[in-house]
Amino acid sequence: MELGPPGGSGPAEPGPRLRGLRGADAAASASSLSRFGAEAGCRASAVAAVLPAGGSGERMGVPTPKQFCPILERPLISYTLQALERVSWIKDIIVAVTRENMETMKGIIQRYQHKRISLVEAGVTRHRSIFNGLKALAEDQPNCRLSKPEVVIIHDAVRPFVEEDVLLKVVTAAQEHGASGAIRPLVSTVISPSADSCLDHSLERARYRASEMPQAFLFDVIYDAYQQCSDYDLEFGTECLHLALKYSHIKAKLVEGSPDLWKVTYKRDLYAAESIIKERISQKVCVVMDTKEDEEHVGHCLEEMLKTELNVMTSDFEETQRLLNMVEESNLSILYPVVVISVHFLDYESVPLGQKMEKVMQIREFAKEAKKRNILLSGLLIYFPQVGKNIDKIVCSVDYSFFFFWWEPDFF
Numbered sequence: 001m002e003l004g005p006p007g008g009s010g011p012a013e014p015g016p017r018l019r020g021l022r023g024a025d026a027a028a029s030a031s032s033l034s035r036f037g038a039e040a041g042c043r044a045s046a047v048a049a050v051l052p053a054g055g056s057g058e059r060m061g062v063p064t065p066k067q068f069c070p071i072l073e074r075p076l077i078s079y080t081l082q083a084l085e086r087v088s089w090i091k092d093i094i095v096a097v098t099r100e101n102m103e104t105m106k107g108i109i110q111r112y113q114h115k116r117i118s119l120v121e122a123g124v125t126r127h128r129s130i131f132n133g134l135k136a137l138a139e140d141q142p143n144c145r146l147s148k149p150e151v152v153i154i155h156d157a158v159r160p161f162v163e164e165d166v167l168l169k170v171v172t173a174a175q176e177h178g179a180s181g182a183i184r185p186l187v188s189t190v191i192s193p194s195a196d197s198c199l200d201h202s203l204e205r206a207r208y209r210a211s212e213m214p215q216a217f218l219f220d221v222i223y224d225a226y227q228q229c230s231d232y233d234l235e236f237g238t239e240c241l242h243l244a245l246k247y248s249h250i251k252a253k254l255v256e257g258s259p260d261l262w263k264v265t266y267k268r269d270l271y272a273a274e275s276i277i278k279e280r281i282s283q284k285v286c287v288v289m290d291t292k293e294d295e296e297h298v299g300h301c302l303e304e305m306l307k308t309e310l311n312v313m314t315s316d317f318e319e320t321q322r323l324l325n326m327v328e329e330s331n332l333s334i335l336y337p338v339v340v341i342s343v344h345f346l347d348y349e350s351v352p353l354g355q356k357m358e359k360v361m362q363i364r365e366f367a368k369e370a371k372k373r374n375i376l377l378s379g380l381l382i383y384f385p386q387v388g389k390n391i392d393k394i395v396c397s398v399d400y401s402f403f404f405f406w407w408e409p410d411f412f
Ligand SMILES: Nc1ccn([C@@H]2O[C@H](COP(=O)(O)OP(=O)(O)OP(=O)(O)O)[C@@H](O)[C@H]2O)c(=O)n1
Pocket: 051, 052, 053, 054, 055, 056, 057, 058, 059, 060, 065, 066, 067, 096, 122, 123, 124, 125, 126, 127, 129, 130, 156, 157, 158, 263, 264, 265
């Protein structure tokens, strides 16, 4: 087993009092704290996750394995890792990667500062990759450096839109039933063709469901199943819940998942994933909480959060202008308004007030022009002391498609 960069075991939030949350994330976080999360918090390594990421993405039809394909310039797998590591009660995340992609994966972990990740070598099939991931967590393995969790989540590296609420549901159900998995209604009817390509029989669609991910298991249930299963299962099997049933005699509890849980499989799925990411970015809300005893600067934390969460950083107007041109050229804004947030950081100790107002006016002018092209430009001007001062108060005023965050100690 090869271990990735040393990740702290703490939560993945950017700072203790500053988080980028969407509405659903916030609700899920609250529920996890009151239910599983709080419990998990006092039991070290209660939940771990195994991510098979060793496939070649044949159906995608591009040379790069799909988990490494860029979406908005960031590899797909990085979104999935982010979705899991922001769940603070998942203590370890084991990623199975082929030997030839090990360095690529390490580079991604480093570049996007993923935490709590361990790498293992993938197998030649998905089941074998998962088995390798489980072995890394099992205590009966030599040189095991991780502790065996009570529950293990299994989640495909190519399903980036997994939310905390569904993870919580499968984990809670696995604790009670031994195994659990997300399901979705079938989109098409399943039929069985005969050898001569004629219809043999069809299934009644309403009675069946598509099995998706994430799935969760009591660790012993799924590890025992993998240890007992045949080479045929490891070679041709596609369903972990089935292994738990066949070898550990556990009937998994099925949990309704969201439509976004689908697996990125074909090239068009990359475009769909990109749209969803854009939509989510536009829904992000930055929550700045009480900062009185915070030793870190809110400005610094916010800057970091924006870098990692939104992947948006502009420091000059040329870049904003370039982005607006790109949006316009892409014809996206013909179909519906596109929202662009232009983020600027100003050190109020070195930048005089006049210059700040200049920036405000500049963004307003930009916004007026952009609006004619169906692009809604919002400015986020963050005015904060770079060094030496704690921040006591934050003033936020919203003004004609322009958000202005301004904090200074002596404001009130
Ligand atoms: N030997 C393998 C094969 C697949 N996977 C992983 O299992 C997940 C789901 O599999 P699938 O969508 O089938 O991925 P690929 O095998 O890469 O795609 P394809 O079947 O189109 O080749 C993916 O995260 C994939 O990387 C794996 O870890 N090891």
